[in-house]
Structures are given as C-alpha cells and as structure tokens.
Amino acid sequence: MTKKIITRFAPSPTGYLHIGGLRTALYNYLYARANGGKFLLRIEDTDFKRNKIEATKAILEAFEWTGLDFDGTVEYQSERMEIYKKYIQKLLDEGKAYKCYMSKEELDDLRNEQIARKERPRYDGRYRDFKGTPPAGIDPVIRIKAPTSGTIEFVDGVKGEVKFEVADMIDDFVIARSDKSPIYNFTVVIDDALMGVTDVIRGDDHLSNTPKQIILYNALGFEVPKFYHVAMINGSDGAKLSKRHGATDVMEYKKMGYLPEALLNFLVRLGWSHGDDEIFSMDELKEFFDPNNLSKSASTFNQSKLEWLNQHYIKEASFERLKDELKEFGVNLDPVKHAKLLVDSLRERSTTLVEMANSALNILKAPTTYDQKAYKKFIKPQSIELLEKYSEILGDNDLDTRIYEEITVKFLDENSAKLKDIAQPLRVAITGTSVSPGIFEVMEIIGTTELKNRISNLLEFSKNSSI
Ligand code: GLU
Numbered sequence: 001m002t003k004k005i006i007t008r009f010a011p012s013p014t015g016y017l018h019i020g021g022l023r024t025a026l027y028n029y030l031y032a033r034a035n036g037g038k039f040l041l042r043i044e045d046t047d048f049k050r051n052k053i054e055a056t057k058a059i060l061e062a063f064e065w066t067g068l069d070f071d072g073t074v075e076y077q078s079e080r081m082e083i084y085k086k087y088i089q090k091l092l093d094e095g096k097a098y099k100c101y102m103s104k105e106e107l108d109d110l111r112n113e114q115i116a117r118k119e120r121p122r123y124d125g126r127y128r129d130f131k132g133t134p135p136a137g138i139d140p141v142i143r144i145k146a147p148t149s150g151t152i153e154f155v156d157g158v159k160g161e162v163k164f165e166v167a168d169m170i171d172d173f174v175i176a177r178s179d180k181s182p183i184y185n186f187t188v189v190i191d192d193a194l195m196g197v198t199d200v201i202r203g204d205d206h207l208s209n210t211p212k213q214i215i216l217y218n219a220l221g222f223e224v225p226k227f228y229h230v231a232m233i234n235g236s237d238g239a240k241l242s243k244r245h246g247a248t249d250v251m252e253y254k255k256m257g258y259l260p261e262a263l264l265n266f267l268v269r270l271g272w273s274h275g276d277d278e279i280f281s282m283d284e285l286k287e288f289f290d291p292n293n294l295s296k297s298a299s300t301f302n303q304s305k306l307e308w309l310n311q312h313y314i315k316e317a318s319f320e321r322l323k324d325e326l327k328e329f330g331v332n333l334d335p336v337k338h339a340k341l342l343v344d345s346l347r348e349r350s351t352t353l354v355e356m357a358n359s360a361l362n363i364l365k366a367p368t369t370y371d372q373k374a375y376k377k378f379i380k381p382q383s384i385e386l387l388e389k390y391s392e393i394l395g396d397n398d399l400d401t402r403i404y405e406e407i408t409v410k411f412l413d414e415n416s417a418k419l420k421d422i423a424q425p426l427r428v429a430i431t432g433t434s435v436s437p438g439i440f441e442v443m444e445i446i447g448t449t450e451l452k453n454r455i456s457n458l459l460e461f462s463k464n465s466s467i
Pocket of ligand 1: 011
C-alpha cells in the first residue's frame with residue numbers, strides 16, 4: 001500500500017493571508033485532496049502570541065471564502081511548547097545538542113574577527129565538547145551538533161537534486177534561545193514529523209532552511225518528508241510581488257469583487273500547468289494537480305489575466321449565486337421584478353462584482369446627476385424634442401424588451417430618426433451615463449412609469465442647465 005499523503009499549510013500569523021500564501025495552501029490542499037490524503041492547517045505563532053486570535057481569524061476567514069477546507073482542528077505552535085521542550089531535552093540527553101554560553105559580546109567579537117580575516121561568519125563550535133564549569137550569569141542557548149563536513153543532499157520535487165556543502169553554510173545553529181524558546185527550524189521539524197506530514201510544498205524562500213531541517217530530522221530519528229520548493233511570484237517589473245504591485249491580502253480581492261474560484265484558478269496557474277489549459281474547475285484541479293509539474297521558474301502576477309478569469313466565472317455563475325454576491329456590494333435584488341434579466345444583461349459586460357453592482361445601481365436608481373461628458377455629447381435640442389415626443393407614445397403599461405423595441409422602431413420611422421438619435425439620450429436619461437446593457441432590456445427592467453419619470457427628470461434638468 002502506498003503511503004497516505006499528508007500535507008500542511010503553516011503560516012506565521014502576520015495579520016492577513018498573503019496571496020502567495022494562498023497559492024502555497026492551494027497546492028498543498030490539491031495534492032492532499034487529489035490523493036485522498038489529509039491537509040492540515042498549523043499556525044506558527046511562537047513569535048506572535050499576542051496577535052494570535054486576530055491573525056488567525058484573518059487566515060480562517062480567507063480559507064472560508066476560498067472554500068479550502070482543512071482536516072482536523074487548527075494546530076497552534078504556541079500551545080505545543082512542552083512538546084518542543086521535551087525534544088530539546090532529548091537531544092541534550094543524547095549528546096546531539098549542547099548548551100552554549102557565549103555572550104553577545106563574545107559572539108560579536110568572533111564575528112568581527114572572522115570578517116576581518118575575510119571568512120564567512122559562523123559559530124566556531126567552542127562549547128561543542130565543553131566539559132568545564134560554565135560561566136556564571138549567562139543563560140545558554142541550545143545548539144545542535146551539526147555535521148562539520150560533507151554535503152546535505154535531497155531530491156526536491158521542483159528543483160531536482162539539491163546539494164549544500166556543509167562547510168559553506170552550516171554551523172552548530174541555535175535550536176532554542178536563551179529564554180528556552182525554540183526557533184522556527186526546530187518547531188517546524190517536530191510538528192511536521194509528529195503530524196505525519198509526508199510532503200512539504202512551500203516557497204523557495206525556505207530552501208536555505210531545508211538542510212538545517214534535514215540535520216534535525218536525522219538527529220531526531222524522524223523520516224524526512226518530500227520537499228517541493230515553489231518559485232516565487234513576481235510583479236510585472238520582475239521584483240518579488242509586494243503591496244507596491246497591488247493588493248496582496250486575499251480578502252482585498254473579495255472586496256474588489258473577485259470570485260474566489262477566479263482567484264484560485266489564477267493562482268494555481270502561477271507556477272503550475274496542465275498542457276495549455278487556463279480554466280480549471282476545482283474538480284478538475286483535484287484530478288489533474290501534480291506537484292511534479294510545478295514550474296522551476298518564477299511566475300509573473302498579471303492583473304489582466306485575473307480580470308479575464310473573473311469575467312469568465314461571473315459569466316458562468318448562476319443567477320442565485322450572483323444575486324447573493326451582489327448583496328455584499330449593496331444591491332438587494334429581492335424586490336426587483338426583472339432581477340434575472342438585469343443580472344443576465346450585466347454578466348456579459350462585468351469584470352468584477354463591484355463593476356456589476358455599480359451598473360445595477362445605475363439602472364435601478366434614478367440618476368441624481370448626469371455624467372457631464374455624456375450629457376454634453378448626447379443631450380442636444382433635437383434629442384430633447386425627440387425624448388419629449390417619445391415619452392408621449394409610451395402609454396402606461398409595462399412592456400417586454402421586444403415590444404419596447406418594436407414601438408421604438410416605429411416611432412423612429414415616423415419621425416425620420418435613427419436608433420442612435422434616441423438610444424444614447426435615453427441611456428443618459430435612464431442611467432445618467434452613456435453606458436448600459438441593451439437599451440430595450442433596460443426599459444423592461446425599470447418599466448414604463450419609471451422610464452417616463454426619468455425622461456421627464458432629464459427634460460426638467462435640461463431647462464435649467466447650461467451645459
Ligand atoms: N511559517 C512559515 C512561513 O510562514 C512556513 C513554514 C514552512 O512552510 O515550512 O513562512
């Protein structure tokens with residue numbers, strides 16, 4: 001039987017979920033789900049205890065919005081301190097770790113001497129085999145007895161064979177500070193091992209931590225998981241993605257009117273591919289995702305691609321779904337008679353829910369102002385005359401799109417006018433702007449009484465307007 005896949009996402013709670021973090025979470029999630037495995041969520045909050053509740057809330061909120069469900073309960077490192085202490089003690093007892101009493105001044109001196117000799121600063125191992133009486137007044141740090149030569153090698157699922165020369169980068173690194181608190185490289189190894197994590201997919205900014213973690217796995221007698229170090233996401237200028245390039249907080253995308261499936265589809269492709277396919281449902285991703293197809297090179301965050309995907313998912317979404325989503329943006333379609341027609345006429349032309357909500361409100365609410373440019377361009381003496389006459393033929397009954405079109409065509413014929421002579425002035429009257437879906441659909445959505453009111457408002461406005 002093959003081993004059950006167990007993956008995890010292990011964010012440090014810094015205040016919000018970064019979209020790069022969501023991509024890492026998604027890859028781990030998909031790999032577990034694709035293989036009937038488990039996906040765990042662990043909050044690495046040993047340095048951030050005070051922010052624990054809020055920062056975790058932000059992460060969970062983003063998980064809920066995107067629909068990534070994890071197995072079991074959230075694990076908090078801050079609640080596992082006793083476990084870490086136990087394993088530190090075990091390493092001390094077995095002589096695999098030791099107490100180092102160097103003061104900060106001594107460490108600084110050592111560092112400066114090494115730099116003066118043009119050597120790479122590193123701990124010199126002076127307490128590694130120390131048997132004497134420790135200096136008074138110093139709380140020791142705990143250091144691991146790392147190999148002193150040779151290489152640390154592993155096969156990375158993304159980068160292939162990776163080899164680190166011990167002499168170049170490893171010394172007896174600290175695993176617990178002088179206040180006894182364990183450091184990241186130690187806690188992550190203990191947790192991944194005890195939680196049975198088989199595969200670690202994470203950003204390649206962690207690559208240099210991996211040899212240290214492998215040394216710890218070996219010292220503790222734990223099995224080393226399979227690592228996949230994913231290339232970073234860059235902004236359009238090639239620099240690592242940051243707030244400078246746009247929003248990095250997942251929940252900002254919700255506020256900007258993106259659907260979670262668009263964001264996930266967008267993120268999955270930043271670093272992974274399946275042929276030339278661009279659009280994937282969650283089910284397809286669960287079927288196709290294979291971390292061995294993760295890309296070696298950094299990807300570029302391309303806002304217009306995200307917009308394109310969002311437009312696609314808005315087009316595909318059900319009426320009920322969009323109706324619900326629009327509520328979040330201040331549009332309540334419950335009392336709107338032609339809500340479906342409204343949504344269907346807008347879904348084709350909306351890039352985000354914000355855009356869709358604004359267009360819906362432009363139709364549902366009588367304009368309180370007119371866009372100056374549109375007014376100037378389309379409201380002329382001839383159009384005012386035409387609108388006046390048009391209003392008179394409308395009668396009192398609500399009509400459907402086709403009939404509004406029929407009576408308008410007839411009206412234009414009788415008045416030797418063209419559709420363009422009335423369509424834009426009508427748009428200005430109805431929405432205050434020169435953009436809207438098909439004008440006859442908009443008429444059906446608001447109905448005849450409201451249509452006549454809006455024309456009359458515009459005519460009234462034109463009497464007192466100098467524009
Ligand atoms: N807590 C680490 C971070 O937020 C991740 C640790 C890991 O994935 O190994 O960067």
